[in-house]
Amino acid sequence: MLRWSTQIHKWLALVVGLQVLGWVLGGLVMTAIPIQTVRGEHHVAKFRPDPLPAEGVMGYAVAAATLGVEPVEAALKSTLRGPMWVLKDADGRSHVVDARTGRHPAPLPAAEARLLAGVQYQGAGRPTTVRWFAEAPEETGKSGPLWRVDFDDAEKTSFYVSPETGEVVSRRSDVWRLYDLFWRIHILDFRDGDDFNHPVLIGLAALTLPVVVTGLILLWIRLARDLRMLRARRRTGAPAA
Template sequence: MHKWIALVVGLQVLFWVGGGLVMVAIPIETVRSEHRVAEAQPQPLALDGLPGLAEIAGRAGVVPVQVDLHGTPRGPAWTLKPASGEPVIVSAITGRPFAPMSADEVSAFAKRAYRGEAEVTGVAYLASAPEETGKTGPLWRVDFADGEKTAFYVSPSTGEVVSRRSGIWRLFDFFWRLHVMDWDDGEDFNHPLIIITTALTLSIVISGFILLWIRIARDIKSWRAVKRRARPD
């Protein structure tokens, strides 16, 4: 049973160890492309003359339960979160949604946020956010010609970089999915398959210790028998 169970789960154990090695060998800052983020000094918000929150919410037609005012590349913005549905982002100056951006504007915002000398190789508007971004709604994708194949995902409203992905991130994500045995989206690491496989792996370890103890006890017994026979009368 020890051998057969080991044969069944051995490949997954290899994935666990190999994937674990990859995940600890690559710094998480590199996976997140933090070294590709240009340093930017936060600028104080000019609050003078801005409409009040009640006026902003009225213009946007939103009854928010949570709000956030912050600076963006396109000026100050309110994020208004209603009780249900997606948050609404509006200009803190006008109270209206930001005007659409051109590809050139998106490219300029992304290059300003990028650290490095690589040029932009492509700008694309995506009607729905790719799964790898962990976001919803439309996004702009800006690709850079660096060795890591870095991609910045930019908000079509504010021009902010809301997600960063690269070939290193995708390699890490591949091994993470193997590691947690969730090949769909890598989000569920409490599903029955990994629990069963882990329990079987534990049984291999325990049975291996038991078999080792039996083998050692048998060898000791044989050694003692040989020693007694070799003892002179």
């Protein structure tokens, strides 16, 4: 058993060793950094939106008819740009309508996006660069156009702002990007970072199992041998090595 356990442990460890190291490092990073810090929750300013007005707000049916949308979901929201209807159609697409005018809100200009991002930010940083994305970057997990406002804090925080409502819909930072890197290493999905059922990961996990089992066997054999030697020394009175 010793010979076979040693051979299996040695050669399989050569195959999966780097990935096991990645798993351990990833686990350390993901447990050492609080998830609230990763999500940038400590940079979210605490404020209350204005109450929805009792008058002057149209119903969702009127707003939907104005845009020519057949919604399956409708939510009236108080945003930094006033009350808005968010209508979701059967294809899952969201349509925003100004609940006072019935029109689709004009996209925020850069200066207003910067201002509204700063209002929703809490911390020592100040807004610096403002960038427009016609299609949301992959790291946001969103679709459609977005403004990105960067802050000069230690974490290089970025707020992604909806050009329609002025809300921060996604928060990213260097801490989040480090976490995301180790998450992708952890699940071996470097393209999307969300598939942890693919064959490569399953195969490496399966190969790692005998490495762990044979490691435990070798440890047990070594401990049993050391225990026998210790007992023999005590019987003979020989000094410990």
